[in-house]
Amino acid sequence: MPDTLPRRDLWLLPLVVILVFVVVLGASELVANQLFPQRGRFGCGVNAASRARHFKPDCVTYYKNSEGPDVEYRFNDCGYRSSAPCGPKRPGTVRIVFMGTSVTMGLYVPQDQTFAARTEKVLGEVCPRPVEVQNMGTAVSMASQPELVGEALRLSPDVVVLTVSPYDIEEPPAATRSKPETETPLAKISAAWQKLKLRIRNSRFALVAEHFALQDEQVLYRVFLSNGASRNLMSSRPTPMGKRMYSQFAATLDEIIPRFRSAGTPVVVIAVPNRIVAAMVSNHSRVEDIDPWSFGRRISELALQRGALPVDVTPKFAASPHAERLFYAVDNHPKGEAHAFIAEALAERLTDGSIPQMSSCRASQP
Numbered sequence: 477m478p479d480t481l482p483r484r485d486l487w488l489l490p491l492v493v494i495l496v497f498v499v500v501l502g503a504s505e506l507v508a509n510q511l512f513p514q515r516g517r518f519g520c521g522v523n524a525a526s527r528a529r530h531f532k533p534d535c536v537t538y539y540k541n542s543e544g545p546d547v548e549y550r551f552n553d554c555g556y557r558s559s560a561p562c563g564p565k566r567p568g569t570v571r572i573v574f575m576g577t578s579v580t581m582g583l584y585v586p587q588d589q590t591f592a593a594r595t596e597k598v599l600g601e602v603c604p605r606p607v608e609v610q611n612m613g614t615a616v617s618m619a620s621q622p623e624l625v626g627e628a629l630r631l632s633p634d635v636v637v638l639t640v641s642p643y644d645i646e647e648p649p650a651a652t653r654s655k656p657e658t659e660t661p662l663a664k665i666s667a668a669w670q671k672l673k674l675r676i677r678n679s680r681f682a683l684v685a686e687h688f689a690l691q692d693e694q695v696l697y698r699v700f701l702s703n704g705a706s707r708n709l710m711s712s713r714p715t716p717m718g719k720r721m722y723s724q725f726a727a728t729l730d731e732i733i734p735r736f737r738s739a740g741t742p743v744v745v746i747a748v749p750n751r752i753v754a755a756m757v758s759n760h761s762r763v764e765d766i767d768p769w770s771f772g773r774r775i776s777e778l779a780l781q782r783g784a785l786p787v788d789v790t791p792k793f794a795a796s797p798h799a800e801r802l803f804y805a806v807d808n809h810p811k812g813e814a815h816a817f818i819a820e821a822l823a824e825r826l827t828d829g830s831i832p833q834m835s836s837c838r839a840s841q842p
Contacts, residue, residue: 515540520551521615530555530614542683543804544584544811557581557590560608565632569606570599570833572826573628575621575732576639579748579810580613589812594819595826602827603837618644619724622731629739634833636736637822638784641748642771643808645725646705683806690805693755697763700752710753712767726778733782742831745779746787747772748818751808754793755800787825792817 520535531551540546554562565571574580574592582590588597596609610631612624618640628636689695701707708717729745736743749772755761756768769790776786793799793814802814810818827837 513540514542515546518549520549520555522555530612531557541584541804541807543687543807545586547584547586550587554610555614557587557592557611557613558609559587559593560610562610562631565608566606569608570603570634570837571608571610571632572596572599572635572637573631573633574609574611574613574637574639575624575628576613576637577618577641577644578613578615579641579644580611580639581615582611582613582815584804584807584809585812585815589815591815591818591822594816595822598819598823599826599834599837603834605836607837613639619728621728625732625735629735629741633741635742635744635826635831637744637746638732639746639748639818640725640775642706642709642750642753645721646709687805693759693761693800696752696755696800697761701763706750706752707766710766710768710770712765712770722774722778725775726782729778729782729784733784737783742833743779743784744787744822744825744831745775745784746789746818746822747775748810749790749793751800751803751805753790754803754814755798757790757794758796758799785825785830787821789818789821792821 516537516539518539519537520531522530522532531549533551533553533555535555536548536550538546538548549557550559552558552560552562556562572595580592582592587593590611592609592611592613596607599607610633612628616624621638690699705717705721708715709721711718733743749757749768753768753771756763756766772788772790776788779786793802796802796817799814802817803810825831826834829835
């Protein structure tokens with residue numbers, strides 16, 4: 477007769493395997509927490525129902541994401557991430573208002589390293605008049621930016637800068653409605669397993685594993701190709717989804733730019749590439765049916781058609797080897813070094829003589 481396990485072992489062995497799995501996972505999570513700690517709490521947020529949806533005025537908070545440094549977030553009396561107060565513009569001052577989402581705000585980047593603060597510093601050195609920045613970048617979608625135009629105009633800006641990245645105009649995947657399942661024992665086990673997989677996926681250990689995996693350029697491209705929205709946005713052959721996303725952004729510009737032009741305020745639209753674009757253009761990589769230059773080119777065309785001044789930052793990243801390292805691998809937001817490229821491209825546009833309000837500013841000659 478073949479050997480058979482005692483009945484007790486039929487349930488004891490699976491239990492041992494589960495316990496070992498839990499112990500190993502727990503130990504891995506502890507190590508991951510030491511390597512990639514997350515600290516603080518973003519305590520300056522406001523109610524999402526608020527129309528302005530800016531941060532709390534005169535608020536200071538500290539937060540560190542798992543991949544980045546400890547960052548202080550300090551907001552002025554209007555809830556903008558700016559060092560200057562937002563009251564009436566001082567006589568003789570050039571005031572630049574920045575609009576956009578989390579990239580503009582400088583999420584996960586120390587304030588003095590954000591492209592808004594860097595631009596203010598550079599212009600302060602080459603302009604005979606004082607230069608002040610009001611950074612309205614906040615946690616709203618690109619489609620919500622037209623709601624903030626009136627607020628921006630009340631700041632009496634000399635120039636308005638609107639920043640857009642691929643993520644800002646990508647369509648989220650359509651939500652799927654799951655059918656209710658019969659509460660059978662098998663269904664409960666399946667639901668519990670799905671919850672466990674989700675917890676593992678959202679664990680710090682999984683983040684660390686993903687962080688290191690995404691350092692590999694080929695892994696980065698495979699992940700990119702699995703993202704339908706991002707792939708369609710940069711397809712070398714226009715797709716219906718890609719056309720729709722650019723059309724929606726064009727409609728947003730149509731709500732924003734005419735109102736500023738009516739007030740005599742020039743608008744600069746900056747196209748900031750994401751990590752995948754930075755990788756392809758800086759490493760001269762080819763991915764089938766993908767044109768990494770298409771995002772910056774298309775955004776610039778849409779801005780120019782509406783009377784705005786375009787700035788495409790993509791060439792700055794193309795000139796830097798392995799520019800994907802200037803972005804957080806998992807989170808994808810640009811780091812401080814990437815903000816330096818954005819500020820450089822913007823300062824060049826603001827001082828090239830094409831904006832009457834900045835005509836007295838001249839970039840320093842090498």
